[in-house]
Amino acid sequence: VKAGAHALDICLANPDRNEIEDIKQFLPLISRNIKIPLMIDTTNLEIAELACKITAGKMIVNSVNFEFGEEKAIKAIELNRKYGAKIVFGLIDEDKERGIPILAERKIAIAKRAYEFMVKKNNFPQDDLIFDALVLPVAVGGEYSRSALETIKAVGEIKKLWPDIKTILGISNVSYGLNIRAREVLNSVFLHEAVKEGLDCAIVNIEKLLRYSSIDKMEIELCKDLIYATKESAAKELSDYFKEKKEVKVEKSGNYTNNEKIYFNILNGVKADIEESIREELKIKSPIEIINGPILKAMGEVGRLFSNGELIVTEVLSSAEVTKAAISVLDPELKKNKNSNRGKILLATVRGDVHDIGKNLASVIFESNGFKVIDLGIKVPAEVIVEYALKEKPDFIGLSGLLVRSTEQMSLTAKELSSNGISVPLILGGAALTEKYVINNIIPVYGAAVIYAKDAMDGLNKVLSYLSGDKISYSKGENLEVKENKVAVIEALKINSEYYPSKIAVPKDLKRKIFMDFDIDILFENLDWPMFNFKFLRAGPANKFKIKELEKTLIEFKEEIKKNKLIKAKGVYQFFKANSQNNSVLVFDENENLLTEFVFPRQQSGKFLSIADFVSPIEKGQRDYIAFCAVNCGENLRENISLFKEKGLYVKAYLLESLSLMLAESFTETLHFHIERDWSLLSENSYDSSSRPKLKGKRYSFGYPACPDLANQAKLFSLIKPEDIGLTLTDNFMMEPVAAVSSFILHNEKAVYFSLCLNLKTFFFIVEFGRIFAFFA
Known part of the structure; x- marks a missing residue:
């Protein structure tokens, strides 16, 4: 349980003992001391019922x-109706002649019969x-040589036929007959392959389960040859390999030293016994x-695996949590030695910028690697950074920022630091920052080393490398190729009347609609999970099994959030009356009073598009309509994240922040649906939580390619008063809290998404909000 089991499988059947008496004595004891679900494994359902009564x-x-x-x-059906028991149904039937089913075809036939009997009837x-x-012992050979493959095929077919029914396997059966070292590796590889096909649950010895990314590639290939029956000699080759191999990396073994246990616990993100191992190691070694x-x-190996895409973010944070637990034991001794850490780093998100999810990740990673971290937080003015740099005398200063305005603040901060005689290495990163910008705009104004980092791990x-003397930084005066960065002036060259709306959609009313506690279950249903995996876990289709492993954690955390x-x-x-005039959109109230004017830039080539082209022009004499929207999913977010971090729960802290950001996007999409329904573009009953409705209009946000000027946020705030839902604007017109989205919606079906710069690759960094892994941003 300490190692992270989600349920405990209990089997007390023993021919030399009384199973009923053992159940009566053991289950109450285990129930009082273990707070995870129990699985009773017995062929006698009378005993199963007794277990249901006791537990x-x-x-x-x-x-x-x-x-x-x-x-x-x-x-079993009676047990479910009386006690709510879940039932594990083994795919075995009465056919004694054919015995235990081996082929997937027969397993599925029995599953269909069970489904008809249990569910339908x-x-x-x-x-x-x-x-x-x-699961059958694949290494035995003969008719069992394809058994592992057939079981995996059966799991995949079950999930296709009945997505809502869970699957389970007793993993260790697959390796029966092999030596212990081979068994541990084969079990882990087989589990990995089964999860890829949709396996939901596994009965395993969790302390002997290896993290897939830590297994030698040669061992993986040998196991796959056996699992998928690609070679007749696969079982012998695997067995011979481990007979010759003296050592296999496992998480925990009595044959390992405390030093090795600490290494493998951190590498595999397992907290069990880490504190005990540290205390034992302290008897013979110093904390440093x-x-x-x-x-x-x-942690160095974790970094390498992460950089290679073999670990996802939550796995890195799990390792960091174990490191935090280890450091907490060492801390009393470390405090006696002032020179015990690798250095001090001062971190800050620059003035006007509220984004800190990547900075928080970097803070955890640097702290876990022996650095003392001083985190100044968000929206930190240059003078405050200078003040703390002079006071704390850090070995490094890390600056972060998300958008283009933030890179300007980095340059100003670097200049202030230099003018105050501060010359420690400067680490810079963020979604909007490029190496070219660092060379052009920051190196010339800073008098010491500058390190550009593309993400947190790259920064570390x-x-x-810098500490070891390697050349990875730039300094003023070096012979660098600095190319002039010309910004084109975008003029109003052409108005595209063909994009004007064919008809005007009139909303039900112009009243402001406000939601103070929207149903979060709806937002979770609408959340774009593939985008969440990509943005925040850095996990694509190739990481399918890792995402599956994280699913239970997410489900449990969702309940905790609620x-x-x-x-x-x-x-x-709220809806407003509107018309376009040249490159502007004029906004009126219900009494035809002009409230404000939004000026939208126009492309300088191509179709010369401007957002104003999508709104009916004022000269037509008919009012069009526009809707403005804002959402906030970040109330008390920073406080809650801090509480998790203080407890060393880095995974939860990270998931809370990333889910808040994604739920804000989901909420915006949901309100977009409400807006189009109020516009009569969608029917009242067109919403289906199982599939997103196809929206007819277009939604835009300031700061993105078609309307990059964030200063327009102030005008949006003056119209719909997002302060009433807890939102404020920074000096640089960014919203706080960070888990917020503002937008405007047009009903015009001719409207399109476009960029002011036709070379999107060049300017993608300006607007790509998704690069949250940029260093500190």
């Missing part, structure tokens, strides 16, 4: 099947049914030897 909460009953007909299945809840496709030894060695690696109201969704929108 609080929802029991999982294993070993139900058709081996002796339908009698046991009927009893007896109304058994699908959520409480778990199919066990059965432990930090510079297994701790930094493990470059700092470590229960403790960690995220509260507030929103506002």
Whole structure:
């Protein structure tokens, strides 16, 4: 349980003992001391019922099947109706002649029979049914040589037929007959392959389960040859390999030294016994030897795996949590030695910028690697950074920013630091920052080394390289190729009347609609999970199995968010009358009074588009309509993140911030639907939570390609008053809290998305909000 099990499988069947008496004595004891679900594994359903009576909460009953007909299945249905028990249904039937099913085809036939009997005939809840496709010892050979492949195929087919029914496998059966070292590796590779096909649950010895990315590639290939039956000699080759191999990396083994246990615990993100291992190691080594030894060695390997795409962000943070737990044990001794850390780094998000998700990630990574971190937070003016730099005397200063305006602040801050005689290495990064900008605009004004970092891990690696004497920084006076960065002046060259709306959609009313506690379940249903995985986990289709492993954590954390109201969704929108005039959109109130004017730039080539082209012109004499919208999912966000970080719960802190950002996007999409419904563009019942409605209009946000001027945010705020839902603007017109989105919506179906610069690759960094992994941003 300490190692991270989600449920505990209990089997007390023993021919030399009384199973009923053992259940009566053992289950109450285990129930009082373990707060995770229990699975009773027994062939006797009378004993299973006794377990359901004794144990609080929802029991999982294993070993139900058709081996002796339908009698046991009927009893299992009764257990579900009386106690709410989940049922693991093994895909075995009465056919003694053919025995245990090996081929996927037969397993699926039994699954279909079980589905018809349990669900169709007896109304058994699908959520409480778990199919066990059965794992057999693949290394035995003969008819079993394809058994692992057939089981994986069966799991995939079950998930296609019944997506809502869970699947489970007893993983260790696959490696029966091999030596212990081979078993541990084969079990982990087989689990990995099964999860890729959709496996939901696995019965494993979690302390012997290896992280897939830590397994040698040669060992993976040998296991795959056996699992997929690509070679007749696969079992022998795997067995021979491990007979010759003296050592296999495992998370925990009695044969390992404490030094090795610390390394593998951090590498694999396992907290179990880390504090005990550290205390034992302290008896023979100093704290700094432990930090510079297994701790930094493990985090260095984590960094390498992350850079290669073999780990996702949450796995890095899990390793950081273990490191934090290790450091907490060392801390009392470290405080006795002032020179015990690798250096001090001062971090800040520059003035006017509220984005800090990447900065927080960098803070965790640097701290986990032996640096003392002083985090000044967000919107930090240059003079404050100078003040703390003089006071704290850091070894490095890290500056971050998200948008183009923030890069200007970095340049100003670098100049202020230099004019005050500060010459420590400067680390710079962020979504809007490029190496070219650093060379052109920051190197010339700073009198010391400057390090450009593309992301948090790159920043750490470059700092470590700098400390070792490698050349990874730039300095003023070096012979650098500095190319002039000319900014074209965009003029109003052409008005595109063909984009004017064909007809005007009139909203129901012009009243302001405000939501102070929107249903967060709807927002989770509409959340763009593939984009979440890409943006915040840095996980694409190739990381399918890692995403699957994280799914349970996300589900549990979602419930925690709802229960403790960690995220509260507030929103506002309102319709206004509008017309275009040249490159401007004029906004009027219901009494025809002019409220404000938005000036939109126009492309200098191509189709010469401007957003004004999508609104009916004033000379036509008919009012058009525009909707403005703002949402806030970041109330008390920073405080809640800080609480998680103080407890060393870095994964939860990161997930809370990233989910808040994505839920704000989901909320905006949801309100867009409400707006189009009020516009009568969508019917009242066209919304289906299982699939997003196809919106007819277009939604734009200031700061993005078609309307990059963030100063227009002030005008949007004057119209719909987002202050009432807790939003404010910084000096640079960025919203706070950061988990917020503002936008305007046009009903015109001719409207399109476009960029003022036709070479999107050149200017993509200006508007790509998704690069949250930029260093500190």
